[in-house]
Amino acid sequence: MRVRRCAVVFIEPRERLQFEFAQLLAGGSGLEARRQWLALSAHLDAEIALDEAELRALGQLPVNDWTAMDALAGEIPDATLASLLDKGLLIADIPEHAAIRAKDDLVRGSHWLALSAVMHRHSRWQGVDTLAAEDEFRKQTDRPFLERLGEAEPLVCERAAPARRIALERAGDSPLEALIRQRVTCRNWDATRRLARADLASVLYRTFAARAVSDAPGIEVMKRAVPSAGGLHPTEAYLLVQNVEGVAPGLYHYHPIDHALEPLGSVDTGHCQAMALRMVAGQQHFRDAHVLIVLASRFRRTAWKYRNHAKAYRAMILDVGHLSQTLYLAATERGLAAFITAAVNERDIEQIFALDPMQEGVVAVTGFGWRGNRVEEAEFDPLGSVWPIPG
Incomplete structure (x- = not known):
């Protein structure tokens, strides 16, 4: 069996804060940082957790040339190679792995910039309900929504004092x-x-x-x-x-x-x-x-x-x-x-x-x-072009 590393993979050292009751009892904040290495590849939807041995191995594996699995045994432990193969980050040229190889081959043949490919693959949603997420966000605290967000950035970026601005003629009415x-x-x-x-x-x-x-x-x-x-x-x-x-x-x-x-x-x-x-x-x-x-x-x-x-x-x-x-x-x-x-x-x-x-x-x-004739959901119409402004 010959193998090579997948075409595109990025590694993220991620830290998550997790509540630990024992840490709170010991006089701490109750929050404990958990760190892990995650692999984000262009051919897999899932984020893949890695151990230290797998992380090192990804830097040693060939990316373009197929190499006999046995030839890697002296450099990388068999268990590590088997794990990376199972996780889909190591690609094999055998029928049992044809599906995962096809996904990797597609990335190789698509001429993606690696950063763009990973960003696109891993910024996709599935089964998200934005309204339910907003409700959950509101439940997390009694503080008003705007207070939680903090001060907003200014509406306009101003690069000169008002007196130095050169006023321009406004465009007249037109069909456009x-x-x-x-x-x-x-x-x-x-x-x-x-x-x-x-x-x-x-x-x-x-x-x-x-x-x-x-x-x-x-x-x-x-x-x-x-x-x-x-x-x-x-x-x-x-x-x-x-x-x-x-x-x-x-x-x-x-x-x-x-x-x-x-x-x-x-x-x-x-x-x-x-x-x-x-x-x-x-x-x-x-x-x-x-x-x-x-x-x-x-x-x-x-x-x-x-x-x-x-x-x-x-x-x-x-x-x-x-x-x-x-x-x-x-x-x-x-x-x-x-x-x-x-x-x-x-x-x-x-x-x-x-x-x-x-x-x-x-x-x-x-x-x-066709737009409805009643406002059941607020629409941003400050000009009153669609919905007349009261008064």
């Missing part, structure tokens, strides 16, 4: 300004009103459709309404359609060149809300949006050009930001409302749409539909 002022994130939806298919088509076209396709050297590129690093446009749109005329509730992928929906699976109407809630990590104010759209980055699309690049992941995040604001404006133009959230259960969404996190990773969820 009116659209910007009307854009208000929605938390109240009218589930009794179905979204017209034409509205769905218009928002998707304005946001995601290719206006033109051309051949660049070695790769096809398209022109969208937004910029993208290298013109590569790696962001895909996956839809959960809940309440649209002429489109059955279910899962879809948007084809930006054909301007068409590709059906991926039907969802019973009664299960749509539960699926939506699972996707947006329990944020009930987004549950009833008529359409939810998962924004997922095809990492290999961008990494084809920007290999092991320190800015590649950042560029893909920017891509999602451009698209979400364009969706807001496209929805507002039709008299609709929209939202965007990064507080999502990425791992649950990957299961729903059969996505591999290191090839096509979830970045955010956006959505749109």
Whole structure:
């Protein structure tokens, strides 16, 4: 059997404070620091606890060349090698370990910058309920919420005294300004009103459709309404359609060149809300949006050009930001409302749409539909563009 270390792994020396009653009785604070070494790899979801021998071994193992297991016996104890193999940090070339090797091979072939790969893999959520977490946070102390957070940073960063500032002319009214002022994130939806298919088509076209396709050297590129690093446009749109005329509730992928929906699976109407809630990590104010759209980055699309690049992941995040604001404006133009959230259960969404996190990773969820006529959840509308200001 031949082995090599996994392609990407970072080590974190973590300290946790743990309550110990005996320490309190002995006159201490009752808090005892527990320290451990943790391995965070780009091919495994779990954080792996290491002992000192395993930590040393990871620094001795070959990363690229396959080496016979027997040849390592003189340097690393057999028990340590066996443990690292069991934990998935040591990769073997035997059929029994084919699944874990395939995950590691995928990372090797994706041209990720190591730091970006580990950050992406280990910042994903699964089964998180943000409302339940907020309730638990409130139970931990009787102190007011703002008091616990401490003083906030200033709203504006000021780099010169007021007298030294050069006043600029304000832009006049325009259709674009009116659209910007009307854009208000929605938390109240009218589930009794179905979204017209034409509205769905218009928002998707304005946001995601290719206006033109051309051949660049070695790769096809398209022109969208937004910029993208290298013109590569790696962001895909996956839809959960809940309440649209002429489109059955279910899962879809948007084809930006054909301007068409590709059906991926039907969802019973009664299960749509539960699926939506699972996707947006329990944020009930987004549950009833008529359409939810998962924004997922095809990492290999961008990494084809920007290999092991320190800015590649950042560029893909920017891509999602451009698209979400364009969706807001496209929805507002039709008299609709929209939202965007990064507080999502990425791992649950990957299961729903059969996505591999290191090839096509979830970045955010956006959505749109008809706004309700009552404020049940507060919306930030200081201009009174949607909800008239009392008095």
